[in-house]
Amino acid sequence: MIIKRSIFYTALSVLLAGGIVTAFPTEPVKAFSNQVIQQGAVGDDVIELQARLQYLGFYNGNIDGVFGWGTYWALRNFQYEFGMEIDGLAGQSTKQKLVNATQYDEGFVKEQIRQGRDFSYYGGVPKEQQVKKQPQKQSQKQQENQQKAEGPSNTAVNVPNGFSQNDIQLMANAVYGEARGEPYVGQVAVAAVILNRVNSSTFPNTVAGVIFEPRAFTAVADGQIWLTPNETAKRAVMDAVNGWDPSGEAIYYFNPDTATSGWIWSRPQIKKIGKHIFAK
Amino acid sequence: MKRWILITLLVIGVVGTGVWGYKEHQDKNAVLIQAENSYQRAFHDLTYHTDLLHDKIGNVLAMNTQKRLSPELAQIWRLTSEAQADVGQLPLTLLPFNKTEEFLHDIGDFSYKTAIRDLNKKPLSDKEVKMLEKLYKQSGTIKDELRKVQHTVLEENLRWMDVQLALATNDSQGDNTIIDGFKTVEKSVAGFGEENNSSNIIGIADENHEFKGLDGEKITEQQAREIAKEIFNIKGDQKLNITKSGKGADVQTYMASYQQGDKNGYADLSEVGGHPLTVMVERPVQEAKISLHEGALKANEYLKSFEFPDHELIQSSQYEKEGVYSFVATQNGVRIYPDAIQMKIALDNGDMLGMSAKDYFMNHQKREIKEPAISEEEARSSVNPEVKIQEQHMAIIENDLAEEVLTYEFLGTLGNNTYRIFINAEDGTEEKVERLKATEIKFSRAV
Numbered sequence: 221m222i223i224k225r226s227i228f229y230t231a232l233s234v235l236l237a238g239g240i241v242t243a244f245p246t247e248p249v250k251a252f253s254n255q256v257i258q259q260g261a262v263g264d265d266v267i268e269l270q271a272r273l274q275y276l277g278f279y280n281g282n283i284d285g286v287f288g289w290g291t292y293w294a295l296r297n298f299q300y301e302f303g304m305e306i307d308g309l310a311g312q313s314t315k316q317k318l319v320n321a322t323q324y325d326e327g328f329v330k331e332q333i334r335q336g337r338d339f340s341y342y343g344g345v346p347k348e349q350q351v352k353k354q355p356q357k358q359s360q361k362q363q364e365n366q367q368k369a370e371g372p373s374n375t376a377v378n379v380p381n382g383f384s385q386n387d388i389q390l391m392a393n394a395v396y397g398e399a400r401g402e403p404y405v406g407q408v409a410v411a412a413v414i415l416n417r418v419n420s421s422t423f424p425n426t427v428a429g430v431i432f433e434p435r436a437f438t439a440v441a442d443g444q445i446w447l448t449p450n451e452t453a454k455r456a457v458m459d460a461v462n463g464w465d466p467s468g469e470a471i472y473y474f475n476p477d478t479a480t481s482g483w484i485w486s487r488p489q490i491k492k493i494g495k496h497i498f499a500k
Numbered sequence: 501m502k503r504w505i506l507i508t509l510l511v512i513g514v515v516g517t518g519v520w521g522y523k524e525h526q527d528k529n530a531v532l533i534q535a536e537n538s539y540q541r542a543f544h545d546l547t548y549h550t551d552l553l554h555d556k557i558g559n560v561l562a563m564n565t566q567k568r569l570s571p572e573l574a575q576i577w578r579l580t581s582e583a584q585a586d587v588g589q590l591p592l593t594l595l596p597f598n599k600t601e602e603f604l605h606d607i608g609d610f611s612y613k614t615a616i617r618d619l620n621k622k623p624l625s626d627k628e629v630k631m632l633e634k635l636y637k638q639s640g641t642i643k644d645e646l647r648k649v650q651h652t653v654l655e656e657n658l659r660w661m662d663v664q665l666a667l668a669t670n671d672s673q674g675d676n677t678i679i680d681g682f683k684t685v686e687k688s689v690a691g692f693g694e695e696n697n698s699s700n701i702i703g704i705a706d707e708n709h710e711f712k713g714l715d716g717e718k719i720t721e722q723q724a725r726e727i728a729k730e731i732f733n734i735k736g737d738q739k740l741n742i743t744k745s746g747k748g749a750d751v752q753t754y755m756a757s758y759q760q761g762d763k764n765g766y767a768d769l770s771e772v773g774g775h776p777l778t779v780m781v782e783r784p785v786q787e788a789k790i791s792l793h794e795g796a797l798k799a800n801e802y803l804k805s806f807e808f809p810d811h812e813l814i815q816s817s818q819y820e821k822e823g824v825y826s827f828v829a830t831q832n833g834v835r836i837y838p839d840a841i842q843m844k845i846a847l848d849n850g851d852m853l854g855m856s857a858k859d860y861f862m863n864h865q866k867r868e869i870k871e872p873a874i875s876e877e878e879a880r881s882s883v884n885p886e887v888k889i890q891e892q893h894m895a896i897i898e899n900d901l902a903e904e905v906l907t908y909e910f911l912g913t914l915g916n917n918t919y920r921i922f923i924n925a926e927d928g929t930e931e932k933v934e935r936l937k938a939t940e941i942k943f944s945r946a947v
């Protein structure tokens with residue numbers, strides 16, 4: 221009798237569970253990867269995080285795929301409102317809460333981003349109303365670029381404080397023109413010299429000012445600065461901007477085989493990297 | 501008949517070449533004149549600005565009321581920066597002219613610091629007035645020398661293009677009037693430098709070059725090799741180059757570098773104590789497999805293995821397949837911003853790609869942290885009420901006068917922007933306000 225009853229209960233619970241499962245189909249099959257998302261991250265998980273936070277009205281910025289300060293505060297407020305530990309990290313439990321509380325239409329969001337449209341993703345508002353209609357003004361080339369772009373669909377990037385991608389590009393041009401044959405560290409050192417000059421009292425105070433100072437860099441004088449820099453030069457510049465300075469705070473460097481000025485030899489020398497001697 | 505056709509063609513050819521050549525010549529001249537003109541403008545501006553600077557310093561000396569003083573000092577500050585910009589546009593890089601530039605910078609520095617000071621509370625001291633008198637005299641000398649050069653340039657129609665040529669070819673420097681004139685200016689300033697050093701205003705070092713955080717015994721080249729091998733995690737007979745830094749370095753280092761396939765490693769180790777100041781590893785990074793967060797944990801492990809004391813992660817950024825992390829040291833929970841360390845982690849396998857601990861070893865020392873004199877509530881009231889404060893810490897920062905001060909650090913939002921605000925924990929002054937901007941829209945979609 222007892223056994224029978226327990227079988228009955230089991231059967232009942234299985235039935236009930238099944239009923240629940242069929243009544244509430246499981247949430248989006250694909251939600252967040254396993255990573256803990258932290259400030260500064262980029263990529264699809266961040267797009268999803270921003271979209272879900274916006275769905276609940278915590279996040280009011282653009283859904284751009286970069287975990288910046290706006291996303292950080294939105295996440296903390298979410299954690300606060302939902303009575304969780306406030307750490308600004310999107311870990312398993314936070315992500316689970318978000319998934320339970322929101323719906324994420326990945327196709328829609330990605331489509332808007334791909335089209336470069338201005339859109340938002342608030343819950344309870346029909347999606348169609350959240351896309352700004354814009355005249356088809358985009359140039360052919362831009363569209364081609366966008367179709368070509370694969371991989372992460374973030375529309376923004378991290379930049380070191382105080383620098384624009386364009387400053388970095390300009391520096392990469394100078395580094396490539398000046399030191400493309402040098403080892404990687406030598407390229408970082410050349411970029412560091414440009415930054416040291418910006419900070420020095422005896423040189424102009426902007427990146428452009430330093431680079432285009434007459435007679436400062438041979439690559440500027442002979443036009444090699446306008447060659448297209450490669451990825452290595454760009455990464456070297458990023459490292460220098462992020463604080464690496466293998467030159468030892470140098471503000472001059474020269475190639476001893478080709479240096480025409482005798483004066484440069486009188487500068488106190490710090491070290492030699494590749495073909496360049498770095499000096500104070 | 502044939503001959504005539506040939507002759508006509510030849511004539512057309514010759515005339516055509518002539519016309520083309522003349523046009524080219526004209527174009528080239530136009531470009532040269534334009535370059536020359538911009539040099540001339542910079543030079544004449546420079547003389548004008550130094551002249552004006554001299555006048556303004558004179559005005560300050562004659563002034564009695566403190567009220568007018570600050571605007572006048574602000575003017576001086578602006579003029580020095582204009583003059584500096586003029587110098588930057590002249591082709592003088594190969595000519596030693598840095599003493600003059602430093603002189604301009606020092607006047608600017610002095611006038612800025614006094615202009616922002618509340619002169620009603622803290623008027624110019626006698627020492628500072630003496631300093632101004634000296635600066636007045638010296639700027640007068642510079643002005644006179646520059647005016648002399650200017651006069652010769654105008655009278656003899658000298659061209660800056662010739663200066664550029666003379667400097668580039670490094671000959672006939674002896675007989676170029678402009679170069680000589682600038683050398684004279686430079687020499688007279690170099691003379692002031694020695695005179696002024698005692699007064700501690702000229703020659704204020706903006707950058708401290710002393711490395712306070714280095715301790716330990718001097719290491720040998722062999723020891724440097726061992727340390728480098730450990731850092732790069734390489735074993736046995738892998739070739740590793742060690743070189744020593746030159747005499748001009750602020751701190752003597754051993755530079756270790758190695759190459760293995762498409763992987764390059766580089767490290768700067770201080771001679772004193774063998775501490776790693778800079779580490780860089782360059783290799784192709786594969787598809788990212790770990791998250792920025794896991795990378796941060798790895799970075800933390802590496803820092804522990806280097807035996808850095810307590811530290812805190814203050815910023816992390818993902819650049820494609822690499823994670824860059826900024827740490828600052830902490831002491832009893834107070835963030836010490838000058839003691840900063842940067843780490844770079846490859847997000848394919850979590851290996852370290854770089855570390856920069858130069859700032860840390862330059863500034864680190866045992867600090868006595870005083871109790872704050874004002875409460876957090878009081879500090880909060882010094883923050884703009886429009887800013888919504890979200891987070892707060894205690895922090896030590898270096899202020900505009902290059903002094904370390906204890907502050908309350910507030911992170912707050914105003915509209916869509918996030919600000920970091922430092923309030924002095926002694927007297928509640930707003931030491932620093934910065935807008936935190938770490939992202940930018942991607943201009944090109946093709947990565």
